Structures are given as structure tokens and as C-alpha cells.
Amino acid sequence: MKSEIREILNASVKKLYSEEINDFDITRPKFKSHGNWSSNIALILGKELKDQPRKIAKNIVNEFPKKNWLSKIDIAGPGFINFFLTQEAQTEFLKSFLSDDFSFIETKENRKILIEYVSSNPTGPIHVGHGRGAAYGSALAKLLRLTGDKVVEEYYVNDRGLQTDVLALSVFLRYQELFDLRILFPSDCYQGDYIKKCAKSAKKYFGDKFMLKKDLKSQQSSDISLILEEIYKITPDFKELTDFCISYQMEEIKSILLKFKVEHESWVSEKSLYKSSKGSSLFETTLSELKKNNYTYLENDALWFKSSEFGDEKDRVLIRNNQDPTYFASDVAYHKFKFDRDFDQLINIWGADHHGYIARLEGALDALNLNPKKLETLIIQFVSLIKSGENISMSTRKGEFISLEELIKEVGVEAARFFFLARKSDQSLEFDIDLAKREDKNNPVYYIQYAHARISSLQKELLKRKLIIDNENGFKKLSKVLTDLEFEIINEIEQFQDVIQQCKKDLEIHPLCFYLRDLASKFHSYYNANKFIEDEKDLRDAKFILVAAIKKVLIQGLDILSINAPEKM
RNA sequence: CUCUCGGUAGCUCAGCUGGAUAGAGCAUCUGCCUUCUAAGCAGAGGGUCGCAGGUUCGAAUCCUGCCCGGGAGGCCA
Known part of the structure; x- marks a missing residue:
């Protein structure tokens, strides 16, 4: 219309x-x-x-x-x-709405889209901040797929660099403790209990292979690079332990994500960017192209990228003076790899702490003659957790992160996902744990699910009374028997596709959350004011068509959010 | 200092590609269960849209300046 x-x-x-x-x-x-x-x-x-x-x-x-x-x-x-x-015109669309799958929601574009999200370092458990990005990325992927796009969900694994060495070292030291060797544990190492768990697992896998025969000379210094240096010297197979730690952590992360209904189909290892196939690695090709285009220079034995020529506030190091590439250098190669795979659009979902990165990365793409406009980097702001009115969330300094696993244990997957998604992503989020745990109308998740459960229950009641809805008749009578409130609900249902299109355009999820809550609210009003299992057949048929349409939207909407639509509550 | 996100009801937030009378939820107050789920519903009160200018038929929305708050600014990742 x-x-x-x-x-x-x-x-x-x-x-x-x-x-x-x-x-x-x-x-x-x-x-x-x-x-x-x-x-x-x-x-x-x-x-x-x-x-x-x-x-x-x-x-x-x-x-x-x-x-x-x-x-x-x-x-x-x-x-x-x-x-x-006219009233007929207002109810008209319900017919196709109910008979169709959601094909009407598809747009013609059928783009190929890559969404990279979570990508948290395998050096520790995934925390609530990552959880927000995880919920967001997975929901966005679902929404875009529903509208006809081909979406690949990707996780970039930072499996090389100093942090992974520190991870391996931390596990190595805890591992020694399992053989009753007391070695000083430097404060720069990862402190969490998950390191001990990983060490135990390493012991099971490797036996005493990495057990130290004598004390480390460097341990007095607490200088991590010195300790690592010594360990490398006396333990030639140390890389095996590093690899073990990374895959151990990645398995942990994967299993939590799976619990959280997040499943990436593509995993790109940072290390793999340095593996050469047919002569040169992706990293080398990227780097030599930057050099060839004359956007690099040497200074203090380090290789710099002229990012300031692309609007960044200063130039950035690609290769350190110890010849080790920076994270940024890897990232440029990684993004070139994204472009190489021929997507129509690339979406990055990054934590707010990476914000300063965008300028230099886009600069690098520009320097590689790749169109930075193809890439959209969305920033997810921080999450703070509130419990009994108090802020219990993390402080980066102290390393006090609340893990996603703990949060799920506390409030459940459904509530956690909804609360993450119901807020505009580029705005910081106060996550009220008490509210998320409530099982009443104060909690929007329950409120929406309850609407669905009520409808299911109505339909069950029909069956119990051996009543069958005549859809044909229902459609015919619809416009004649309905009241204002019902037309309002029909309008609301019709708006579902507008909401979806809006979300798609803006790459946002929260409008859908608000919409579902509104629709549920209208249904609850409707439910309360009406009898549904009417004695009069025409009225009954018409009402149940409307109810079925509401249900259909609720199911589809919740499915995008990966939240259950329970039949019974 | 630079960049960035924000400031809308007591609280948490929508609305912001300019539109008609400013929108929800929570909280507060008043009602509604011998009817298919009260985990619900109906009603009421509550606003200088941070401040000041500008743009125009029209500004919460766009522009400029200022005030206040969060975050970010490594040869860490």
C-alpha cells in the first residue's frame, strides 16, 4: 500500500x-x-x-x-x-503475511557480507564486554541473512605476539607448580585461575615433558622477556606448549560462545598470515605493496607507515626495531585478506578500546588502493554491571573482569542476550543484573516470551475443545468484526518489515527489541480485554488469525535475537 | 591537549537522513482474578529535550560556541 x-x-x-x-x-x-x-x-x-x-x-x-x-x-x-x-485494505496484507514465509522481507540486493566480531585474545576468558559484541554480531548476521544477504561470521585469532608468549609462560610456571617446583610468578603474567586449569590440562597432555630440572636463573629479575629468553634456550620444544595453550583457550572460548548461541563459521589465525604459500606470505605481499607505493620509511631501525598522510594523527610502526611485526601490521594484512575474498561489504565489530585504530587501518587500506568505504567498523561501548544498585563491573587495571560465563550462569542466556541487544551499541550499557533475573513484566525478555506463551496456550485450548479455525472464513470476516485496538495491532504487525529494513540499513538491533516489546504490550492489552474462544464462529476465526500473526512475528523477531519462544511458562 | 560517545520524566533509555500535541519501561498513586496463563491489564500524575546563539514555514533532531560526564590516545593486543 x-x-x-x-x-x-x-x-x-x-x-x-x-x-x-x-x-x-x-x-x-x-x-x-x-x-x-x-x-x-x-x-x-x-x-x-x-x-x-x-x-x-x-x-x-x-x-x-x-x-x-x-x-x-x-x-x-x-x-x-x-x-x-478502508477496513478491508487494512487487513488485506495479513493474508499474505500468514501464508508466506518471510520472503517478502528480502531485499533484492543479495550482498555478500563478512562480519568479524568477538575476536578476543586467546589469552584469557571472554568477558562481558566481548559478550555484548558477540550478541550483537550474531544477531546482526541473522537479521541480514533473513533479508537475503549472504553472511560469513568470522573470528580473528591473535595467536602470535608477545601476549601469547606471556600466556604460555604463565601456564609454564603454573605447570611447574604441579610438580611441586616453586617458582616466582611475575606480576606481569596472567593471574587468573584459568591458567592453573590450563596447566593441569597441559600436564595431562604432555606429562612431565616441560618439567624444569633446575631453577631458572632469570626468575629473580621478574623480567618476562629475560625469563622467556632463558626458557627458550633450555626448552627447545616450548612452541609446542604455546600452541597447546592457544588451542586450549580457543576451545574454552568457543564453548562459551556456543552456549551463548554464537557460532562463527570462519576462524582466521594471525599466525597463518605469515605462512607462505607459493613464495610469499600474505603479510609479505601486503608489506611489499605498501613499500612499493612509497608509504613506508625506516626510522630508529623500525619500519613506519605514513598513516598521517591519511588523516591519522601520527605515523605508526609496522615492524619494531627487534624485527617483530606489530599487531597493526598483522591487521593490515588481515584486512587485505578480507578484501581479497571479494565481499560486497565488510563489517567489523570492535570494542571501544580499539577506537583509535580505525583511522590508521583505513589509512592503510587507502594506501593499498582498497576502498575503505567498503569497510564499516562498528564500535561497541563498554558494559558496566549493576547489582543491588552497585557497580560491580570490571576495572581494566586490576584485571577484574566478569566473565561472560559467570554472567550467563547468573542471569541466563536469554536475558543476557536481550539486555545486550536492547541498547544502541555505540552507547555504554548499564546492565542491571537484578532486573535481568526478575521473572515479571519488569523484565522485557519475560514479558515478550510470555506473550508468545499465552498465544500458544490459547491455541492449545482450542485443540482441547476440538475447535478448528477456518482461516478462509477468518480472513473474510476480519475487517467486519474487528475493533480499534485490533486495527492498531494489525498496523503494528505490518510495521515489522519496516523495522527490519531500518535495522538492516543502520546495522542496528535495538529497534527490533523495542518493537517486540511494544507488540507484546499491545497483545497483552488485547488479551486482557478479550475473550478469544468465542462461541460465535466468525469472531473466533477472525481473532485467531490476528493472534497467529502476532505469534509469527514474535517467533521471527526472537529468532533473530536467538532468544527462545517458549510454548509454556 | 587531541579524538570519540553521550547529556530527553525521579531512574534506565527510545526518538535525531528537520515535521503535526515529546515517547516507552521502571518507580509512585488508584483500580481489575468464580472467564482460555494476574509472569498480566486499565487509569493518573510527572518535561526549560545540558546552556546560548544561528539556519527556516517548522529544531530534541542540522550548524557554531560553551558547560558537564564516560571512553580512547604504546615499537601491548
Whole structure:
């Protein structure tokens, strides 16, 4: 209906004024007295033509053909054109809505999209901040798939570099303790209990292979690089332990993510970027291209990238003076790898702490003649946890992170996902643990699920009473038996696809959360004010069509969020 | 200092590609269960949209300046 109105308006404007405008709106007005659809076309045109909007509106309305779905057109306020549909027209779409799968929601584009998200370091457990990104990325992937895009969900594993060495060292030292060797544990090593767990697992796997025969000379210094140096010297197979630790941590992370209903299908190892196939590695090719394009220089034995030429505040190091590539250098190669795979759009979902990275990365892409516009980096702001009114969340300094696993244990997967998703992602989030645990209307997750459970229960009751809904009859009677509230609900249902399209356009999920809550609310009102298992067949058939449509939206909406729609609560 | 996100009801937040009378939830107050789930519903009160200018028919929304708060600014990742 909306698109038909748009076409007619476009045509009449062309005819009347030989103008073409695209940026006018056709929206659902806030107030019922403003009709079912409303357009600001005359206001926009008024500006363009420097003429009175109301006058223009009048001309357009006079030009508007008679339609059987249209009951009235009004001009209101400064020049809005308001369309009032007939009752039949308002219920019309429900028919296709119920019979179709959600194919009507697909757009024609069918883009290939890569979403990289979570990508947390395998040096420790995944915490609530990552959890937010995880929920967001997975929901976005689902939403884009629903609208017809091909989506690959990817996790980038930082399996090389200093941090992984520190991980291995930490495990190595804890491992010695399992053989009753007391070795000083430097404060720069990872302190968490998960290191001990990993050490135990290493002992099971390697036996005493890495057991130290004598004390470390360097341990007095607490200098990690010195200790590592000595260990490398006396334990030639140390890399095996490093690899073990990384895959151990990755398995831990994967299993938590799976519990959280997050499943990446692609895992890219940072280390693999340095493995050469047919002569040179991806890293080498990337680097030599930067060099060739003359965007690098040597200074203090380090290789620098001229990122300041691309709007970054200063140049950045690619290769340190000890010849070790920086994380940034890897990341450039990784992003080149993303571009090489021929996606239409690349989406990065990063934590807010990576914010400063965007400029230099886009600069590097530019330098490689890759279009930075193809890449969209979304920033997920921090999560703070609130319990009994107190902030219990992490402080980066002290390393006090609340793990995602703990949070799930505390509030459950459903609530955790919803609370993460219900907030605009680039805004910091206060996660109220007490609220997430409540099982009443205060908790939007339960509220939405409850609406679904109530509908299911109604349908079960039908079966119990051996009543069968006649859909054909229901559709026929729909517009005749329904009241205002019911038309309002129908409007709400119809808006589902607008909400989805909006989310897709803005790469946002929270509008869907708000929408589902609103729809649930309308249903609860409806439920409370009505009897559904009516004695009168026509009324019953019609109402159950409406109820089935609500249910369908709730299921689909919750599915995007990966939240259950329980039959019974 | 630079960059960035924010400041909307007592609280937590939507709305921001300019539109009609400012939107939810929570909290507060008043009602509703012998009917298919009260984990629910109905109603009420509650606002200088941080401040000051500007742009125009029209600004919470766009521009400029300022005030306040979160975050980020390594040859760590």
C-alpha cells in the first residue's frame, strides 16, 4: 500500500510540477486522526517551489485517483496529506503475511557480507564486554541473512605476539607448580585461575615433558622477556606448549560462545598470515605493496607507515626495531585478506578500546588502493554491571573482569542476550543484573516470551475443545468484526518489515527489541480485554488469525535475537 | 591537549537522513482474578529535550560556541 501511494504521488508531482523528488516520507502518523499513512510531500515540495504547502497538497489530492482501498484523504496541519484506508485494505496484507514465509522481507540486493566480531585474545576468558559484541554480531548476521544477504561470521585469532608468549609462560610456571617446583610468578603474567586449569590440562597432555630440572636463573629479575629468553634456550620444544595453550583457550572460548548461541563459521589465525604459500606470505605481499607505493620509511631501525598522510594523527610502526611485526601490521594484512575474498561489504565489530585504530587501518587500506568505504567498523561501548544498585563491573587495571560465563550462569542466556541487544551499541550499557533475573513484566525478555506463551496456550485450548479455525472464513470476516485496538495491532504487525529494513540499513538491533516489546504490550492489552474462544464462529476465526500473526512475528523477531519462544511458562 | 560517545520524566533509555500535541519501561498513586496463563491489564500524575546563539514555514533532531560526564590516545593486543 505504502509503495503504491508513493508511486501515485510521484506520478502526480511529475505531472503537476514536472518535478521529481525522492526524499519525501510516507509514515504512520502518531495519531489516529491523522489517518493510516501520511506524507510530507507537499511540505518538501513547498520548499523547493517556494509555494504554500497547503496549496500544493490540495493540487496533489485533487489529482489522486479513486482507489477501492482508500476511504478518505485529508490535508492537515502545515500541509500533510493523510490517507485513510478502508477496513478491508487494512487487513488485506495479513493474508499474505500468514501464508508466506518471510520472503517478502528480502531485499533484492543479495550482498555478500563478512562480519568479524568477538575476536578476543586467546589469552584469557571472554568477558562481558566481548559478550555484548558477540550478541550483537550474531544477531546482526541473522537479521541480514533473513533479508537475503549472504553472511560469513568470522573470528580473528591473535595467536602470535608477545601476549601469547606471556600466556604460555604463565601456564609454564603454573605447570611447574604441579610438580611441586616453586617458582616466582611475575606480576606481569596472567593471574587468573584459568591458567592453573590450563596447566593441569597441559600436564595431562604432555606429562612431565616441560618439567624444569633446575631453577631458572632469570626468575629473580621478574623480567618476562629475560625469563622467556632463558626458557627458550633450555626448552627447545616450548612452541609446542604455546600452541597447546592457544588451542586450549580457543576451545574454552568457543564453548562459551556456543552456549551463548554464537557460532562463527570462519576462524582466521594471525599466525597463518605469515605462512607462505607459493613464495610469499600474505603479510609479505601486503608489506611489499605498501613499500612499493612509497608509504613506508625506516626510522630508529623500525619500519613506519605514513598513516598521517591519511588523516591519522601520527605515523605508526609496522615492524619494531627487534624485527617483530606489530599487531597493526598483522591487521593490515588481515584486512587485505578480507578484501581479497571479494565481499560486497565488510563489517567489523570492535570494542571501544580499539577506537583509535580505525583511522590508521583505513589509512592503510587507502594506501593499498582498497576502498575503505567498503569497510564499516562498528564500535561497541563498554558494559558496566549493576547489582543491588552497585557497580560491580570490571576495572581494566586490576584485571577484574566478569566473565561472560559467570554472567550467563547468573542471569541466563536469554536475558543476557536481550539486555545486550536492547541498547544502541555505540552507547555504554548499564546492565542491571537484578532486573535481568526478575521473572515479571519488569523484565522485557519475560514479558515478550510470555506473550508468545499465552498465544500458544490459547491455541492449545482450542485443540482441547476440538475447535478448528477456518482461516478462509477468518480472513473474510476480519475487517467486519474487528475493533480499534485490533486495527492498531494489525498496523503494528505490518510495521515489522519496516523495522527490519531500518535495522538492516543502520546495522542496528535495538529497534527490533523495542518493537517486540511494544507488540507484546499491545497483545497483552488485547488479551486482557478479550475473550478469544468465542462461541460465535466468525469472531473466533477472525481473532485467531490476528493472534497467529502476532505469534509469527514474535517467533521471527526472537529468532533473530536467538532468544527462545517458549510454548509454556 | 587531541579524538570519540553521550547529556530527553525521579531512574534506565527510545526518538535525531528537520515535521503535526515529546515517547516507552521502571518507580509512585488508584483500580481489575468464580472467564482460555494476574509472569498480566486499565487509569493518573510527572518535561526549560545540558546552556546560548544561528539556519527556516517548522529544531530534541542540522550548524557554531560553551558547560558537564564516560571512553580512547604504546615499537601491548
